[in-house]
Amino acid sequence: MKICVLPGDGIGVEITAQAVRVLEALGLSFEIEHALLGGCAVDATGDPYPEATQKLAQAADAVLLGAVGGPKWDGLPREQRPERGLLGIRKQLGLFANLRPAVLYPELSNASTLKPEVVSGLDILIVRELTGDIYFGQPRGIELRSIDGVQQRYGYNTMHYDEGEIRRIGRVAFEAARKRGKRLCSVDKMNVLETTQLWRDVMNELAPEYPEVALTHMLVDNCAMQLVRAPKQFDVIVTGNMFGDILSDEASMLTGSIGMLPSASLDANNKGLYEPSHGSAPDIAGKDLANPLATILSAAMMLRYTFALEEAAQRVETAVKKVLAQGYRTSDIYEPGTQKLGTREMGEAVLKNL
């Protein structure tokens, strides 16, 4: 059971450290190695996804990632930007299935900007396709063209999906829905985009294989509205890479506590990359202020999906719930009447509850 840990940038170092402590405390025999990804990798090697990291990541069964990026690297040319490292590892490892739960913990329901009756008990799973779509589509670029008789810069990108790509993410979503509330909402923009007309067609073709699951369709603009209007109508949402980027971030913010939300990105054989849904938060990096719980919960997803250690996964998740019930909070989720802990102390609180 080989795990490659990529702390990345900003708070990444602190939060992965706590997740590693939790993994080690389980008494299972993980082989854990660390490597560089993102801005720190650019600083050290000039490459956001250096060869040494590629080797370790490819050899590992699972990758635990902190977060990448920060203003320090914003001025770099495209190929050297930290997020290239993230896109590179997703593509190279074939991590096409991104699972992003948006769950509101009862203890944290005040954190939401939405009214309690609208979000209490929220439990959505967004399944986002992660290695296709306009993210990786060719041709793309910025070039000079003569348009309306004038030499102009012209930027272009290509959105595309083939039916095989749609089918495999569709199956992941149907399977996930079958194990949950049995409702799957596929999101597209079929009234404008042919790519997503094919998306809808293929989802409809898969439906008969999953008779227990009720499949519905929603246009992306409507979904962005419905997430605000009545988010609890959703069980599992499946969508493409671009729409998934937008909707999964919107959905996670409904909880008001993105410091709590893990994610998994899986390949066809349950190899996975696990990372918190939040960013690298450079403003609080190194201050022992960051919330490590999303990363710890990402490690729990790793136990479940890559290593099929359901019991261990639940042990970690239960420990996190207990910590919340005991009133411990990092500053991002602090409320008067609870007890504020630093990153390290929060990791210890989870360890104590394991």
Added chain:
Amino acid sequence: MKICVLPGDGIGVEITAQAVRVLEALGLSFEIEHALLGGCAVDATGDPYPEATQKLAQAADAVLLGAVGGPKWDGLPREQRPERGLLGIRKQLGLFANLRPAVLYPELSNASTLKPEVVSGLDILIVRELTGDIYFGQPRGIELRSIDGVQQRYGYNTMHYDEGEIRRIGRVAFEAARKRGKRLCSVDKMNVLETTQLWRDVMNELAPEYPEVALTHMLVDNCAMQLVRAPKQFDVIVTGNMFGDILSDEASMLTGSIGMLPSASLDANNKGLYEPSHGSAPDIAGKDLANPLATILSAAMMLRYTFALEEAAQRVETAVKKVLAQGYRTSDIYEPGTQKLGTREMGEAVLKNL
């Protein structure tokens, strides 16, 4: 002053009728003609944007649209779908600048699913580019291709912008911001899409021409989150056609009362198409239940932008505010303690307050 009225489908007929009454009551000399667009046009002619409508719309100074679409036409081939009519008229008339206010009326602050302190006083203007981007980009389609050695359906679309297109929508947004809160947030996905890297570059190049306006940039996924987290941070948002579709719908739902939200789509000479932000609501069509206020407020935008009749525009807007203050509500915005009116009665209430 020629106005072409396109009632469209569903509740479109009822709501435009009330807006026309308001326009006529102003005592100005409008020449008003009606034509077909959308599903009703398909039923009558086989074409969602028939030639007769094209002639009238081209000859008019402004178009007032109700709404198009409904389940009745969902099974039709792409070219005959009602929304083709909408996309067709936008493109043919060159209506590249879509202005979508998201305003929360104090009397309706309970309607929002967000906590009052998060949304009270909300007043955002979204400026969405409307005739470019992946909506109209070529090449596009669904075809058979051999991929990984298998014959597969393959769907594709092209996102693109040239600098001229970006500059002209950018100017509209900077001008709008200058007349409002002087803050402009440009939304893109420059870390992934070259098209939107050009978008950001051109916005930065325009900024020195508008020294009074503070320009910032935000990634689209972050914007989808920030609209939920702290929507009042925004004054004017400018973005492309696809992202604008999603974000403007999300922003309007923050108010909880999309029955109140108008929109304008302008060409380079202030010719415009004006329509409510909501849809055709086929479930309540013909029942005198629809809220005509968004359409009436769209007519007010027409007075302001196309006819430069600022005073008349404000007369209409003030009448709508008075109606709300008097406690009149259609059922979509009804609360105990207010008085429920039908579509027609609501139109009359506005007329009385003019």
